[in-house]
Amino acid sequence: MNRTDPFVEFSGVQKTYDGETLVVKNLNLEIARGEFLTLLGPSGSGKTTSLMMLAGFEAPTHGTITLDGRPLNRVPPEKRDIGMVFQNYALFPHMTVAENVAFPLRVRDVAGPAIFERVKRALDMVHLTSFTARRPGQLSGGQQQRVALARALVFEPKLVLMDEPLGALDKQLREHMQMEIRHIHERLGVTVVYVTHDQSEALTMSDRVAVFNEGAIQQVAPPDEIYERPSNSFVAQFIGENNRMTGTVEQREGGQCRVRLDDGTAILATAVEQATVGARSTLSIRPERVRIDPAPGAVANLFDATVEELIFHGDHLRVRVAFGGVSDFVVKVHNSDDRPSLAVGAPVRIGWRPDDCRALDAVG
Template sequence: MRDFVQFSGVQKTYDGESLVIKDLNLDIAKGEFVTLLGPSGSGKSTALMLLAGFEQPTSGTIRLGGRTLNSVAPHDRNIGMVFQNYALFPHMTVAENIGYPLRVRKMAKPEIAERVKRALDFVQLGRFADRYPRQMSGGQQQRVAVARALVFDPALVLMDEPLGALDKKLREEMQVEIKHIHGRLGITMVFVTHDQDEALTMSDRIAVFNDGRIQQIDAPAALYERPANQFVAGFLGDTNMLPGEVAGEEAGALVVALKDGGRVRATAVDTLSRGAGTLVSVRPERLAVNPAPETPDQMPATLVETIYHGATARMIFRLGGGTTVAAQLRAGSPLLALEPGAAARLAFGQSDGRAFALS
């Protein structure tokens, strides 16, 4: 069911003038894990709050399983919610916290006990039933929050920056854990984050938001490899932007005369005519340093500095016209022995460069 969750022409304004959400159209399939990704103020969290029922759309329609939700109260939507601050009741035990949605639904005590036990076992917290939230680590509290969101078998689970308060190692562990939970249950999940790595790790599809609109929605690899515009290319992962002018076409490739001198070939994303200004996007890991002499379209550069990141290192270069670019290499590469000030040559293939019209 491709349109299990459906936003149709949804707009949202708080002041009657500026739109926080601008004509949102989004379909999410049953069982899909979709991440809403974007910077602060882009509209992603507002979209989630509209789906949860904590905000109402100014115009447009939101549906879940074919049912229009616009006038349905949050507690009647059959949606589980996981918040960044966990929102656990401090005076309740873990078991009582997880059982709360079931008590609100007036389920029988034996069924509540069975469901809570099953949920605790599912998130591997069976022995913590009688503890209070303050007696648990951040990661354990997050598991309790996930269990509470799942215990009543919701049609949909929403997660609003749920890992933002965790340290890097625990955050990465919880990313994998939530991904595994989704895989085991096959439940539909909508996840909000501003963390690009998190979105790439966890999602079936990512909707990239900016200025109240979805800029692009696609599978993680497609978004990273084939960004639809400058914003997506720059926001999702790191990229270099090389300014230039379209010099023509050659064997299906766009030939760009760089501001820094030299020519490169790239794939045109926008319609670009000869003489038009352009920005060529190329990822740091696709930028070859001192390639074979016969490699075409090499750019002379000077090494500025090398930054060590453990498994990888970033080499920062300055091109002839002053543009700064980064190349990413694996630790241990002999190229990392180059000293600042050393002359180098940089190159990339046509498929690795994407040319955008100047915005």
């Protein structure tokens, strides 16, 4: 197999349970060897079904899935050489930590001495060497998840699949485990396909993110591109916080366009392919890209606004303003010594560059 060929490939994959409604619609996706790819989307978007088809727990209704050049459609789950980590850990309660981790090796008839060494190495990797004799019921949720991770990696699979693995953990532990999984991935170079509905988790951990909605991929790109350059309104709204304004494209030149909001306000924006003259468009701009009292000439879009609400978030101040026909426009102001003085009801000038505002497909 050519090294440039995809390690995992979905080709024209569809899935329906009732013969009518497609849960996954014509999925075409390539995953590189050693990549950390996250399938991200709301509940019912098709991401988990896609993962289960790759694992072998669901069969595609149509299309082909290949792993390292080998078609998987007729290969049972236990023959796919894939490690799996679930949200509910799926540990055997009657087995010790060491026995749980050793289980994949025993079913593969690995010799006893080799089992001991590989279990020790896997538990070292997740910092649980001293917990070998404990049972799952004696462990915290985070420790159980580490055992599940060690078990998925101990037989050195070609591919590791993770289905909402951190969903049951509290925020602080979840963030710690995100970094730990990321570091293990970097150290081992194993290919990981990770499912989550948590957009912050996806941005933190992934080489690329595939955003799903209604059974179809909306965009596949590195995290910074997904966040900064969403390809449509769904991606812009689902990933991070986002200001939306609706209007009509009245002029387009190259990569820029002018959109007239319904109250008459004109805004210059970056045009995506849907932004044709006369078409309705949803403008998207991140709150941190908006400037308060920008220097003269610094921005092409400049408006008088009124401060409606101030909320302190520690590292930043969340400022809700009204301007033109928009009443719930949010600005994030970094908490620093030169932060502007603001008060509810006070007038303020806000502005942003056309490069920071995207004219996307109309919604609603």
